[in-house]
Amino acid sequence: MKEKLKQIKEEALKQIREAGAPDALNDVRVNILGKKGALTALLKGMKDIAPEDRPKVGQLVNETRQEIETVLDGARKKMEQIIREEKMKEEIIDVTLPAKKNSVGHRHPITIALEEVERIFIGMGYEVVEGPEVETDYYNFEALNIPADHPARDEQDTFYVSGDILLRTQTSPVQARVMEKGKLPIRMIAPGRVFRSDEVDATHSPSFHQIEGLVVDKNITFADLKGTLAEFAKELFGEDTKVKFRPHHFPFTEPSAEVDVSCFKCKGAGCRFCKGSGWIEILGCGMVHPHVFEMCGIDPEEYTGFAFGIGLERISLLKYEIDDMRLLYENDIRFLKQF
Ligand code: DAH
Numbered sequence: 001m002k003e004k005l006k007q008i009k010e011e012a013l014k015q016i017r018e019a020g021a022p023d024a025l026n027d028v029r030v031n032i033l034g035k036k037g038a039l040t041a042l043l044k045g046m047k048d049i050a051p052e053d054r055p056k057v058g059q060l061v062n063e064t065r066q067e068i069e070t071v072l073d074g075a076r077k078k079m080e081q082i083i084r085e086e087k088m089k090e091e092i093i094d095v096t097l098p099a100k101k102n103s104v105g106h107r108h109p110i111t112i113a114l115e116e117v118e119r120i121f122i123g124m125g126y127e128v129v130e131g132p133e134v135e136t137d138y139y140n141f142e143a144l145n146i147p148a149d150h151p152a153r154d155e156q157d158t159f160y161v162s163g164d165i166l167l168r169t170q171t172s173p174v175q176a177r178v179m180e181k182g183k184l185p186i187r188m189i190a191p192g193r194v195f196r197s198d199e200v201d202a203t204h205s206p207s208f209h210q211i212e213g214l215v216v217d218k219n220i221t222f223a224d225l226k227g228t229l230a231e232f233a234k235e236l237f238g239e240d241t242k243v244k245f246r247p248h249h250f251p252f253t254e255p256s257a258e259v260d261v262s263c264f265k266c267k268g269a270g271c272r273f274c275k276g277s278g279w280i281e282i283l284g285c286g287m288v289h290p291h292v293f294e295m296c297g298i299d300p301e302e303y304t305g306f307a308f309g310i311g312l313e314r315i316s317l318l319k320y321e322i323d324d325m326r327l328l329y330e331n332d333i334r335f336l337k338q339f
């Protein structure tokens with residue numbers, strides 16, 4: 001019996017010495033001390049021992065068990081200590097390494113231009129509203145006096161979601177959406193993304209931004225339109241900026257005009273920037289067409305109004321003297337950081 005115990009102890013110590021990981025130590029515990037372990041098996045053999053010897057043998061077995069447990073615990077602690085030390089070494093922090101810099105982003109020049117335009121109109125008492133980018137043919141064209149087959153549709157080919165649902169080609173549909181609600185008077189701007197199936201080049205992109213403006217009230221005249229846009233141009237490009245209204249045609253305004261501002265680089269003398277003319281085109285505008293009023297349920301005999309549409313990229317390119325629109329969409333932080 002003693003011999004057997006010694007054997008078990010030696011085997012246990014050997015296994016403990018050879019164990020390379022805490023899991024292996026656990027296996028030793030199970031193999032020797034566990035329910036089906038060698039030492040337990042020995043205890044089960046007690047019935048074959050003479051009753052008077054049993055207490056002694058029992059004591060011996062217990063002593064052996066205790067010894068093995070002590071060695072096991074010691075080995076486990078040592079092993080854990082080594083693992084902890086290795087982990088500490090791995091996780092050591094080198095305080096002499098340079099710190100990670102948090103790179104802060106930068107507002108996009110289109111956003112800067114938009115916020116500037118919004119600031120100017122909010123200052124004049126305008127409300128900022130939004131309309132959907134996915135629009136119906138009705139709001140994008142019909143309600144703006146552009147029926148099917150109208151030649152104005154040629155210039156504004158777009159992406160169709162389905163027959164009557166399309167990506168809006170202009171922010172003008174927001175005019176109809178706001179007027180339809182019937183809350184008068186109206187003084188709003190509606191900035192947003194618009195789409196056209198145009199090829200990408202220095203001045204075109206299939207997706208760009210506009211800011212629509214609309215004022216509807218009693219006794220609104222073309223003089224109000226002129227005064228408003230002249231003030232806007234001065235705030236945006238400088239106090240000595242002049243505006244010029246050139247007659248134009250838009251289906252949803254009558255009369256309509258395109259607005260040029262005096263070149264803020266050469267003050268109108270003519271330079272490369274304004275292609276020698278002294279003027280730079282910045283927007284389209286006009287008096288709301290009576291037919292548009294009628295379609296939106298507003299009586300054109302009682303109310304008049306003006307509308308305008310500004311190309312946001314164009315404003316941003318002009319203001320920051322960027323000569324290629326594609327630069328705005330590349331999102332190269334080295335470029336964007338300059339504004
Ligand atoms: N929606 C026009 C376009 O995309 C721009 C425009 C012109 C808007 C005249 C207006 C306006 O509100 O009155 O070409």
